[in-house]
Each structure stands twice: as structure tokens, then as C-alpha cells.
Amino acid sequence: MSSHPSLKRRPPPQSHGIVTFPAPHVMLVVFNRPQALNAMTSAAQYDLETLFSWYDSEPSLRCAIVTGAGRAFCAGMDLKEWNQTNARRANGDHTGQPPMPRSGFGALSRRHGKKPVIAAVNGLAFGGGMEMIANLDLVVAAKAARFALPEAKRGVVAMAGSLPRLARTIGRPRAMELALTGKTITATEAKEWGLINAVTEDGPPDCEVLDRPVVKAALEYAASIVNNSPDSVIISRAGIVAGWEDGSAENASRLLSENWEPSLNEGKNLHEGVRAFAEKRAPQWVDSKL
Template identity: 65%
Template structure:
């Protein structure tokens, strides 16, 4: 499948990439011995990967999960400690520890295409910051979510606090930020920041892609990629606009002004309407948006 890409995907050291189904990118955070904490290099390579994903016409949805028993437990604190030591000596880091698109290249990513989280275990700190900004969240029963930064004298500043406040409300966001207490998958579903909870994997040795939470995430991704890729991109933009900064009416106006003409002139709108009239399945083309 790689040969059909406009450009090959970037090479990764700390994560594993595959393409298990047509139009779907599958990413596994792959530092299980340290519970998938992400060093700075891991985050910058993920930022590059998701920038590539947004520009690759054949890809329409992504799924992320973690190897081992954690989704992601945040930053590499040893690296952070070394950075603090350099600052005390008056030295500067060659670049910020976190890239512009946020922790793991995801916690502040706006992007163009959807990303689904298949949370297989612990989503703590930066892992929770990633989850707070993804489009659909699926969790295994044993998954746990936490912002324990206050317990370490730091603050969750990679984008999750305002986003969680919008998603689950001030009291619950305050509870997570101020106590650092872990929230179970069932609680997270009741609070509204997890779409669905599924069974745990039957064995820790089970291949990542065979875990129930990953299988369910790939089912959701398959539903998404069966729809018009233009419609998916623009519908996501409409939700993101309202969630990020605009009133309902402003979001509607901006969505129409920004995307209306491109949608009307695109091949997929014509194909979708024609397929309905002709009582057949549509044959989508890769989005040119």
C-alpha cells in the first residue's frame, strides 16, 4: 500500500505504523517498558506523521493505541529533569520539549482528518491530554484516565484543561486537575468524554490489533471511511469550530463561507446525489480539499 502514497510516511522510531484496512492509518505508541511515556523525539516524529496523514489523499481516518498495558502515561520525566538541570546551568534546550501541535503531536492538533483513540490501559498526564483532543474515544474496561500533574508540581498545559472543561464541565474538570485522581472507563463514559467501553483483552500476549478496543475502533474508522471523505472533513471542521471558539451561528456561517463552494464543486457531492438517485452505492474519490 505504501507505493500508492503521494509521499511515503515518515520513518518512526518510537511508534509503529500500519495500514490494516483501506484508507485507515493505525498508530501504536511503542515504548511499553516505560508505559509509553513519550520523549521529545517521539513527540516530534508523531507531529510529522500526522501532518503527513492530513496531506495524504488516500488516508481518511486514523486510530491510535498503546503497546503493552498503557495507552500513554505522559512525558519522559527523566528527560524533563535533564532539561531542568540545563536551565539551572543557564543552558537552553535546542527546541521545546513539546511540539507546536501539542503533546504527542496531538493534544493541540487541529488537523483536517479524524483521529480515534483506542485506550487500552493507562491514559495519564500527556496521555490524557492527547485523549482530550481526539475525535472519538473508545476505552477498554480497565482503562483509567488521570491528570496527575499537580502531584509532581507541574501543570497540564498541553491543551487538556480548557478542552476538558468544554467536554465534561467545570466541576469534573476541576476534580481531575486539582486532585489528580484516576477516572475509570465507566466514569469517563458517564461523564461524556468516552464514546463506548468495551471488554478487556483476554491475554496480555494478544496482538495489539486483535484487542477488542482496537477492533471496535477500526469498526468505527471503517464506518467513517465508507462516507464521503469531503463530507467527513467538512463535518469535522464544523464540530471543531463550535467546540474551539465560535458561537453556533458564527460556526455555521464560517463553515459555509469556508467550505460551501468547495463542497458544491467537488466530485463526491455529485457522486453521492447521483448514487442515491440511481439506487446504488457511491464510489467516492480521494478528497481534494
């Protein structure tokens, strides 16, 4: 785990993740269980929830990227751990915390959050991996990436938030096709369906994470985001999430204005942006206090 000189506090430790800061204001999280196709343990998910809560509260950070080590983004839940949990419960042991946090699978599939998270999908995004994708803000995928909800093939259900979200994003017929058949779709199909933003070339098998075309593309998106007012990014994201979750465009617009407009008007970044335009110079943003 590497630190960054502008951070107010160090990021919380991760059991199966590598956290770095490859560009100003940007956090990169690499799911790091390549031998298990980055399948998630419960401990890893709770660690990630703590991490993304820290990310939202860290003033110097404005955008995050998640990707996977090896040939998978994330193959879903660690089924060996799940099987052990089922065995304990069958024997009457119901102690311990739920298998995933309230923010959902990988702390992302039901995350509301404050700041954007981009996925750089380097390979398989199955089960919980797909559930995270369905709730992230931007998604870039390598050509070799594959997406699926194979839960029905294992007698389980994708219960971490992706089913209603996919119905809204890609429509009922395609969401049904994924969930009921368990079929796998390519990155090209995912883009045609409106599930992801862009497709990149694949990197060599031994390519360093930062040298992967898909991560470079995600970093380009992140650079575009962090060059904008951090206040505007937070509030714009909140408006889109509110409309997507609530379903009423007018109600979401009203809540956005009531909840955020006073803070935006009182903040330094709005005034700096307008002043910089009038003075014909680049704005100098300050860390958001929202």
C-alpha cells in the same frame, strides 16, 4: 512500518511509533515504548507531528487510530528526560527546541488538523496521555483503561491544552475534580462523564494489537467513517471543531459555509453521492482534494 499500495508517499519514520495500514484508507499508530508505559520523549512528539501532517496531506488516507503497546496507552511525558532538561536549564543551557511541538503533546493535544483521529485506549492514559484524549475525535477504551491528570502531584500543570477542553467536554466541576485532585477514573466513569464514546472488553495480556477488542471497535468506527464521502467527513469535522473552539454556534456556522461550501459543491463526491442515491446504488467516492 508497513506501507500500503495506494499511498502516494511513504510515511515519515518514527522513533517510538509503529505505523501500519490495517484497512483501506486507515492508518494505525502504536506508541511503542511499553517498558516506559509509552511515556513520550520530545523526539517522538516531533516525529508524530510530522506524521500527522503527512496523514492530512495523503489523499488515500481518511481516518487514523492511535493506541499503545503493552499495558498503557500513554503515561505522559518522559520524566527522566524532563529532569535532564531542567538540569541543563538550571546550568544556563537554554538551547534546543521546546519539549513539545505546536500541535501539543504527542502532536495531538492541540492539533487542529483536517482528518479524524480515533483513540483506542488499551490501558493507562495519564498526564499527556489524558491531554491527547481530551482533543481526539472519538475515543474507545478497554474496561481496564484508566484516566488521570496527576500533574499537581508532581508540581507541574497540564499545560498542553486539556484543561479548557475538558471544561467544555465534561463540565467545570468534573474537570476541576480531575485537575485539582489528580484522581484516577475508570473507563466506565469516563463514559458516564461524556469523555469517551464506548467501553469494550479487555484483551488477553499477550493479545496482538489488532486482536484487541478496543482496537477492533476503533476499526469499526473507522470503517463507518471511510465508507462516507471523505469531503463530507473533513467538512463535518471542521464544523464541529469550529463550534467547540470558538464557542459561537452562529459564527462557526457562517465560517463553515464561507470557507467550505464552494469547495464541497465543486468536488466530485457531492455530485456522486446525489447521483448514486437517484440511481439506487452505492456511491463510489474519490480521494478528497480538499
